[in-house]
Amino acid sequence: MPTAVVTGASSGIGAATARLLADAGFRVICAARRLDRLGDLAEAVDGLAVACDVGDPGDVAALAAAAGERVDVLVNCAGGAIGLEPVAEADFDAWETMLMSNLLGSARVTKALLPALEAAEGIVVFVTSTAADGGYEGGAGYCAAKAGERAVVESLRLELFDRPVRITEIAPGMVRTDEFSLTRFGGDAERAEKVYAGVPEPLTAEDVADAICWMATRPRHVNIDRMTIRPRAQASQTKVHRV
Structure with a gap:
């Protein structure tokens, strides 16, 4: 059975990806900082839950050991955004957290997993963001983190x-x-809701x-360099139809 590793699997896109990869026949290793959030998911997909803070070298080494000598798919989904302040009011602790999880993580x-990916002629899917396309007001720290992650994709x-590993990127919008x-927004539900109002x-x-799984299951000679995926209502990072 092929093996897939999904970071950031405790919620959102990571959890949904783990489920769909399991449905597609993969043994899924579900990795995230919050082990208590992974148990039910790992049981549901008949996979393995591994506590992993992608910013911790020891945790990452343990994840690589758990994954074994062959990894067919790696989905780098751990990350996220913190704050929406202008640079003049920047919280650089938040910036460091975003750079650590999105870029360095x-x-x-x-x-750490590259030898196992090469052994399996595998694929890496980096989940970046349309924030990597350019800056927007209040987004400097997150945009920098995602643009940096994209630079890793392109360089790698x-x-x-000349090696049998595919390097791909998906950039979701809203x-x-x-x-x-x-x-x-630090748990501010009202402010969070306004994003989608x-x-x-x-x-x-x-x-x-669904898009990630499609990318990951293409024939081995097919590389989807980058896919941008947005809702129909979002024409660009800053132009969104609202009713």
């Missing part, structure tokens, strides 16, 4: 051009999940997971 996990693809905006049918975690 995905790079650290990929490096060039570095591995996705309504249980936690993304709540985390960004009036938007007809924002993307769901399952929409993005």
Whole structure:
């Protein structure tokens, strides 16, 4: 049975991806910081739950050991946004957290699993964001983290051009999940809800997971360099139809 590793699997896109990969026949290793949130998911997909903070080298080494010598799919989904302040009011502790989870964490996990991915002629899917396309007001820290993650994707693809590992990226736009905006706004449910106010049918975690699974299950000679996925109502990062 092929093996898939999904980071950030405790909620949202990561959890939905783990479920769909299991449905597609993968043994799924579900990794996230909150082990208590992983038990039910791992049981539901007949997989393995591994506590892993992608910013902790020891945790990442333990994840690589649990994954074993062959990994067919790695989905780097751990990350997220914190705050929406302008640079003049920046909370650099929040910036460091975002850079650690989105940029350094995905790079650290990929490096650790690369031998197993190469052994299986596997694929890496980096879940970035349309925030990587350019800055927006209040988004400097998150945009920087996601743009940095994209730089890793682009460099890694060039570095591995003659090795049997595919390097891919999916950049979601407006996705309504249980936690993304709540985390960004420190649990302020009213402020989080306003992000999606009036938007007809924002993307769901399952929409993005479906695209990830499609990318991950293409023939081995097919590489989807980057997929941008948005709801129909979102024409760009800053132009959104609201009713």
